[in-house]
Amino acid sequence: MDGGDPVTGAGHVPVMLDRVRELLGPAVLRVSGRAPVYLDGTLGLGGHAEAMLDAHPGLRLIGLDRDTTALDRSARRLARFGDRVTLEHAVYDELPEILDRLGVPHVDAALFDLGVSSPQLDEAxxxxxxxxxxxxxxxxxxxxxxxxxxxxxxxxxxxxxxxxxxxxxxxxxxxxxxxxxxxxxxxxxxxxxxxxxxxxxxxxxxxxxxxxxxxxxxxxxxxxxxxGELDTWRRALPAALGALPVGGRIVVLAYHSLEDRITKRTLVAQAADTTPPGLPVPLPAHEPRFRLLTRGAEVPSETETTTNPRAGSVRLRAAERLREAT
CATH class of the missing domain: 1.10.150.170 (Putative methyltransferase TM0872, insert domain)
Structure with missing residues (x-):
């Protein structure tokens, strides 16, 4: 349910938060020898990001948002995490350039909470x-x-x-x-x-x-x-998948059928074996690059949609990288 501090967003309850943490947690915990990197491609009020940073003390956040007002509020909300937080004013299809500039070769966990944010709706x-x-x-x-x-x-x-x-x-x-x-x-x-x-x-x-x-x-x-939401998402999703290492995970929250359709088709294609038909065994180079972590699209609980009506249309999909691209 949206609410809390209107300046920082503190008190705002992010959509499907527990499920997002459950799905992305293993990708963070598998990392050793360096700080795991969490990409929030649609930072908004920073609720998901704050929860991930609290749950994983060594985690580094790279947060993107095209809305400067959202970035200002998130910066205040996440200030207590200090240099663990890097915020960028950017559209999420700019991800490859941003990672290159920051010198970050991979992101271990990625979240995209698509669509319009609560402040954008609430501010007439x-x-x-x-x-x-x-x-x-x-x-x-x-x-x-x-x-x-x-x-x-x-x-x-x-x-x-x-x-x-x-x-x-x-x-x-x-x-x-x-x-x-x-x-x-x-x-x-x-x-x-x-x-x-x-x-x-x-x-x-x-x-x-x-x-x-x-x-x-x-x-x-x-x-x-x-x-330019759909064209941007068509570019951003493959870029985000390409930034994940083996064991890295992505979660997408989509709020209308057009975004969800793009997400589904892209993830299903990456999870498919493309070995030509008729061969006796799968070819290693054609084996799936990803595995789907959800059976179809998951929806929020009835309790969540009752307390937060804006969660009612959300569809969650998630995937994990199995092997590097060849």
Whole structure:
């Protein structure tokens, strides 16, 4: 459940924390002769990172986040761990360059808690939430230029429809895009409430009565477009897997089907034996590089989803490296 200190995030309860620690712990404990390295590719409020640092006194953290506000809060929260903590303002697909610059050849355990963070949702001025009126922003990294307002007011209707259909899985994408195009001719769409109202009136009345707020899928699609989330994740996940040594582990928490699908396909492919069919024995060079640590995607307990509703859509997948790439 989110809460606690609004400045540092202390008191914030991270999603599926016990399971994350259970899965990543063996990768940390197997290391000897050096400090094990834990990568938190989506640091956020630092709750998972704090728990891992507390549980493993010799652990070194490399924490990434594109949100400078999140980094500032995590820095305060994790200050007591001193030089065990290295924080970087970066998107997680920049991982290879960061590790190279830091002189870190491998990370022993890695976590990616994908999607929008609680502070981004809770702070109305960030423009992520359709339930609160705010400027149409949706930038996770407020140092970047592209905003949701620029997408809504500048993209051609056909491109808007594609984004809503592909990233929001919105079946009324064409109708919503056409309504946006008409509305912005009268005046630019610049607020979350105005866009949410427009989406609501653009879809059939019967559809509005089920499935929660009808603007949810549109806001998800715009957020993904503004932040390049799916393309970034397609690059970041292989990079993170490549940074793991034998025995290293990764955990991914995904909150919508698009991210989870990318995760599943990538991990399953790495866990497959690619020996050509018809050969009498598996070829060593084609044996699986990883083993899956979960059977399908794991979901949080009913207790957790009751106390923390934002955990309700999460899907957890994990894997361990078995052999080096050839």
């Amino acid at each position: 001025e960030r423009g992520f939430a359709y339930a609160q009126d705010a400027p149409l922003d949706m930038r996770m990294d407020r140092t970047q230029s592209l905003t949701a307002a620029e997408v809504v007011n500048g993209y051609p209707p056909a491109e808007l429809a594609r984004i809503l259909r592909e990233y929001g899985e919105e079946r009324f994408a064409q109708r919503i895009a056409a309504a946006i195009a008409r509305e912005r001719e009268r005046a630019p769409l610049d607020s979350t409430s105005r866009l949410a109202d427009l989406v609501r009136t653009s879809i059939p009345a019967a559809t509005r009565r089920t499935g929660g707020n009808p603007a949810k899928r549109t806001f998800q699609a715009l957020r993904i477009e503004v932040n």
